[in-house]
Amino acid sequence: MNQSTTEENRIKLLTAAKKEFLEKGFLNASLRTICKNAGMTTGAVYFFFKDKEALFSALIKKHADSIYELLCSHITAEKEMLEEEKYSNLEKGKTNISDIMKIYFQHDNEMADDMIVGQKVFDIVYGNYDLTLLLLSKSQGTEYENFIDKLISMSEKHIFLYCSLFCNLLGMKEIKPYVVHWLSHLMINTYISLFLHIKDKNEAIEHLPVLMKSLQAAFFSIFSDKPLFL
Amino acid sequence: MNQSTTEENRIKLLTAAKKEFLEKGFLNASLRTICKNAGMTTGAVYFFFKDKEALFSALIKKHADSIYELLCSHITAEKEMLEEEKYSNLEKGKTNISDIMKIYFQHDNEMADDMIVGQKVFDIVYGNYDLTLLLLSKSQGTEYENFIDKLISMSEKHIFLYCSLFCNLLGMKEIKPYVVHWLSHLMINTYISLFLHIKDKNEAIEHLPVLMKSLQAAFFSIFSDKPLFL
């Protein structure tokens, strides 16, 4: 018991910090309160952590990194798929969107990739609900305050590749940058909204197919001039 | 001159407050700074306003209300349209989604209702860019911090009516509440994201048709079991 006391105190501090940050957000959280709740004195926090922000980061760094990296690897994977040129049989400028969608969903059926990634994300994200909440909603004033924007802009690059490819095949002019951004925004916030509203992971996962299908509809509709698929 | 001085001072205070809140957000804004910039002393603010939050509210109340009410009246209007039962020719449980869409877009062609509302919203929202920014991004810590959620949950009721009607006609079981919420989230955030990224109203409006079509695709795809309109 004795030798673990320090680590226990560190954890007490982190636990109290998590609670306080969740309740008040980073900026309004009080180190005093955290220490008091951890049964320690104000100075103690500075033994373990450089400053208030380091305490916050210590809570969520690993978590934030794993979320970020999962998205990175997903995007890298998709990029490779595009480079494999599944769409290479299609004739540039003369293809129509239905042909593209057929290929897209073939692949999707095989891999169900989007949903697999979705599930992985949910494993992590729901694996520590509080930390994710901290990261997404309570990090204003820290280096993580733009975390969502980072996710969006990463996903944006990925979506842009698809848009470029499809526009090229369809003979359309490029999708406007903001629309690409918006699509990315849509996707990332779909996950985030789901997370924030549905506290139970399995229930969230049950929602995924519908949301994905709907997002895909939103996405592909971009490439059609017709009012809507009629 | 004398009787208007007071009103002038009120306005100076509000102007300085707007600047400060925009720069730092509600919580981090300093009343001291506001008063200094308004050329007044700290006490003055308490003559005009009950406290810091009342000052913030005084800035955006009208603006927030008008946005809120516009959405209300839009929803009421749509509700009436539904009650007029444009879809009454369709046979319950035996209609398919294409039929519904035909009617939906007929009406839309006549009215271009969604886009008209969109334009009205933009008139208000871009009419005072700063106040909208305050409301959407700088209101944490005030009664308005959940303003977006309020919009979403109002829009939710509206979307729910459509969903109910369509499901009924299609013989589907009801759309899950969260999916309805999410659709609403999608729509509201589409406006908000557009606003935050595109500072120029006309440019924003140019984006609307694409975004609306895409949102409609997302919406209608909900009612189809098929992977996607193929």
Add this chain to the structure above:
Amino acid sequence: MNQSTTEENRIKLLTAAKKEFLEKGFLNASLRTICKNAGMTTGAVYFFFKDKEALFSALIKKHADSIYELLCSHITAEKEMLEEEKYSNLEKGKTNISDIMKIYFQHDNEMADDMIVGQKVFDIVYGNYDLTLLLLSKSQGTEYENFIDKLISMSEKHIFLYCSLFCNLLGMKEIKPYVVHWLSHLMINTYISLFLHIKDKNEAIEHLPVLMKSLQAAFFSIFSDKPLFL
């Protein structure tokens, strides 16, 4: 009584600050102690002063300025005397130090300039003994921590002019810069040491003639190769 309370409080604060700074020096002084002794709360100091250093400066600025300016004007005056070329009858390179001293002390007898300046300095410096003490001994950590150096380097320029002139007349090579600096150091510290040791102004003034004569001896000996005026 009521309307003067604020100014009284300001003075209480300054008085308490003076006491605390004198006892502990700027860096080790505690604003809390100052406020407590002034019968005020910690925040009060920030109504009157920007920060701790501004409180210190408020105490001694005028005082420091008047000392500095007195020295400035003295030096300017002496410079003009040199420009009047009292020494113009002497032949460059062929004069000896006794001739120079004769002229120097002629002027000095008329004006007793050095001592008059000395007396003025003492009027100011002893006029508020505590403030001078603050400035000279307790200002580490403030903008005044190098005040003495400023005085020395100003006096240095003045002494340099004399040295240049005399060396020129004597046909000597220039006095080394450090020696000029040291002479300046000598002079300024003579005043400062006197001040710090002799708390009574008149007693201090009684010492001046001896010290001045001795300093002059130190000064003129620089220009002689002989062991000493024998």
Add this chain to the structure above:
Amino acid sequence: MNQSTTEENRIKLLTAAKKEFLEKGFLNASLRTICKNAGMTTGAVYFFFKDKEALFSALIKKHADSIYELLCSHITAEKEMLEEEKYSNLEKGKTNISDIMKIYFQHDNEMADDMIVGQKVFDIVYGNYDLTLLLLSKSQGTEYENFIDKLISMSEKHIFLYCSLFCNLLGMKEIKPYVVHWLSHLMINTYISLFLHIKDKNEAIEHLPVLMKSLQAAFFSIFSDKPLFL
């Protein structure tokens, strides 16, 4: 290896302390920083030293002592010289200052005593420039903060003897105590100023003859009533 490790750690600590004290002065130095730079933990310092001040003292005690003792022994030596009564041929009350100076400088030519002491001082003082700097400029808050005063008041006793003797021979009344103090101040600060401004020992020594001659002029001028050696 083991038994020297402790000593090595002591030295690491002292080295890091020297650096920190030089940079920030005693009061503003941080034990934390010292320990960190020494690669040790905060507690370690308290094994070797009683407290912060003991650490400082451990650095400079020997150095300060040797400077102090050199001055002591010099003064003792001079006292003996005086007791040998080199000036015993002179008639009390009827001697003039020139006669005294002749003897003084005779002795000085033989021994060049002042300058020899000066060189010894410089060997020590420049032998460890950092420690001397610590002692002279960074010791505020420690028992050494008045070290210079101690030197001055010791040298004072020495100068007092000369003054007494000379006054006696000259038939003058005693030099005032403060003037004696000031002369001592002059001398000690001449060394200190030289040290602080001229980092190179040999260059400093080159300056000594001029400074000494000048100081001697200052000294002997004290015993003359005439305006100055004319």
Add this chain to the structure above:
DNA sequence: GATGAATGAGTGTTCATTCAT
């Protein structure tokens, strides 16, 4: 011999708010 953890009082500073005038 030295660590590493923890203390607790201390720092200067900022804040929204109050209130007599």
Add this chain to the structure above:
DNA sequence: AATGAATGAACACTCATTCAT
């Protein structure tokens, strides 16, 4: 109608020091 003075609690953070191990 508005000032200007003052409050007092709160803030993040630093410090020299202690002590069980």
